[in-house]
Amino acid sequence: MCLGIPGRVVGMVPGFGDQLALVEVEGAARKVNIGLLDEAPAPGQWVLIHMGFAVETTDAAGAETAMSGLEMMGRPRDDAVLDHPGPGP
Amino acid sequence: MKYLDEFSNPDLARHLLDQIHAATTGNWAIMEVCGGQTHSIIRHGIDQLLPEGIEMIHGPGCPVCVTPLEVIDKALAIAERPDVIFCSFGDMLRVPGSSQDLFRIKSRGGDVRVVYSPLDALTVARENPDKQVVFFGIGFETTAPANAMTVYQAKRLGVPNFSLLVSHVLVPPAIAAIMESPSCRVQGFLAAGHVCSVMGTAGYPELADRYRVPIVVTGFEPLDILEGIRRTVLQLEQGRHELENAYARAVPAAGNPVARRMLEDVFEVTDRAWRGIGMIPGSGWRLSDAYREWDAEARFDVGGIHTDESAICRSGEVLQGLLKPHECAAFGKECTPRNPLGATMVSSEGACAAYYLYRRLDTPATRPVGAGA
């Protein structure tokens, strides 16, 4: 329940008071709320997504660590994506 | 029984284990606080690779597991109402209340929905203005910012039919309660890096000092855990008791400032009961006065529900490290992940579920031949 899924920011999308970003998570585009970050992440930035929110910015190595953590907790990568469709508009 | 070649870097794992074996002269009991760490330790058999003198005690760091039965019963009472859409993480659906679970309510036609973000529940509320939509907000410091932000948005957007059933708990007061307990055997702690990334490490140095106990912040990957254990053992052997950070990524001492501001606005500290441990003063959050309107417990008047814990399930002792899961008479018999008697058998972060998945067929006390140095 506590672990984040890594994704890479594509860009901002309108909605929820300008707090929504489109983030690519293992090939699928998800809407993610960025209201818990200091500033809006630039396209290409890796973020950790938790409960529909980007909670941390990270790099490719951090993203890989997070992904293997999810696998260790018994979630195959694809399921991890399906499990976290992100918030609605 | 697990072998080193299953580690991502077996050479490094061997090296860390050698160092742990070489450093250990005493008998030490170390508690890993986080349920993800428990899962990792049992899955990779880390406890079986350590020197005889080191015992890993599995801590209360599973959010599903520490949510009191009473709170589950409150959730069930709310979810049963015909005017309610009850939204929750999937993990909570099979947690047994005193007479049923959310799954049963759903199968009997109750509107219980699994969501992956509290914002999804807020969207459901906006789409169903004639229904009351409740999100079950449980967990540690990690899940609180998302719940806080959602209530903040509910207020900002004016969504009166949304509410949060809050049972949030905090790690540092639990560490203090464990150390204050007369039956405490813990001499060192592994804390969780991803929990500290929200609130920072404030409070930990004082805990280390007050209870003269080493606290090492680390991750939940097997190598992170070995490094955390290595550093804890070195402190114990050298008579030190400090906060150390062994987490791969930097943990900013101040945590995430935006999340902290949001938490301070939306929540206030309150006493919370922990399943298996009991009431711990100042160990949780509830909605602050400004957001009390969105509190499901008050809205549905379920504050009067009081329930006692099950007599058969010994998860309370498991959560305090007084009993290993396979020592419970119901383990693997009446109690399995399919038919759980306690929350520690439901969640993948729960110690009973981890033992069931990875240890059920092992003889309890066996240690692999040739493990360690």
Ligand code: SF4
């Ligand atoms: S094995 Fe089942 S009954 Fe026994 S302590 Fe664990 S959850 Fe409770």
